[in-house]
Amino acid sequence: DAGVTQSPTHLIKTRGQHVTLRCSPISGHKSVSWYQQVLGQGPQFIFQYYEKEERGRGNFPDRFSARQFPNYSSELNVNALLLGDSALYLCASSRRGEWADTQYFGPGTRLTVL
């Protein structure tokens, strides 16, 4: 079975630009979560979606937004990029997004903002 896939693998942007990151969950999984992992730190929760509805949001500015599509894939959008947005962005999927579910992580998208 295919795992969680993310695209692109790497991305270089300049300050002020906009970026869209994509995630495809494991087949049968209806929940997708996004995390930001700055170098040398643990991942920080950004969003969770379940059945196309936002279920939770972490402590991130409104420049960050996301959505989930009918096929349960998801996009993370970041506007007006700042240098501090440089990080590894991780997507995780689970069946229902509940505590009893294991979250399976993708390999991440490495974003560099110059």
Place this chain on the structure above:
Amino acid sequence: GDSVTQMEGPVTLSEEAFLTINCTYTATGYPSLFWYVQYPGEGLQLLLKATKADDKGSNKGFEATYRKETTSFHLEKGSVQVSDSAVYFCALIPISNDYKLSFGAGTTVTVRA
């Protein structure tokens, strides 16, 4: 708020040595606790988990016991191998929030042959 504190690395060991990575948590009630591992060049993988006090999670020779009295979830392995070299993250899901994983900063472990 709810948070996890884990021992700082890096940790360097010889093969067959005993590994302990300390993890303590701060949370309201009884969170679910996890250890994730990130091997070089790979994504995060769930290593083990425990959902209530005194539960012991185990996988691939690693163990961790949910200690309510000391709010701890220390990771242990009796005999490490070179292939255990990775970054290990302790994490929790609070009882009030059933989806948001809160991670520690990670501990880098290097096992030398």
